[in-house]
Amino acid sequence: MEPYSLPTELILTHPRQSLGNLDLDWTPQPGNYLDVAGKTYAVLERRHRYQxxxxxxxxHKIALYVQSxxxxxxxxxxxxxxxxxxxRCRFNxxxxxxxxxxxxxxxxxxxRSFESAEC
Incomplete structure (x- = not known):
């Protein structure tokens, strides 16, 4: 493990299952995308595990709840x-x-529903 890497568990939200553990050199926030084993996941939630x-x-480690x-x-x-x-769309x-x-x-x-938002 590198000195600045974070032990991270990847958890798929539906169906609920662990996708494994990995070490990341950055801290993914909800809304970020993560590529693991040729698949892309959206980070929905991040939880910290303390010891x-x-x-x-x-x-101790970070748990990332993701979806494909x-x-x-x-x-x-x-x-x-x-x-x-x-x-710029009002519905965004x-x-x-x-x-x-x-x-x-x-x-x-x-x-077809695009409407410019008024600033």
């Missing part, structure tokens, strides 16, 4: 973060996980 040792708690996903081709940069889809959820309620699968450029 009490020598009178103090230390980070395809990387979105459309992204917009809004207020310092990337969101899925065209953020401004989320890393879901595009919108009208057309969640996308794409935005051919959506």
């Amino acid at each position: 009490y040792k020598a009178g103090r708690y230390r980070l 996903a395809q990387r979105p081709t459309e992204k917009s940069f809004v207020k310092g973060r990337w969101v899925i889809g065209d953020a 959820a401004h989320s890393e996980l879901i595009r919108c309620a009208v057309n969640p699968e996308g794409p935005c450029d051919r959506c």
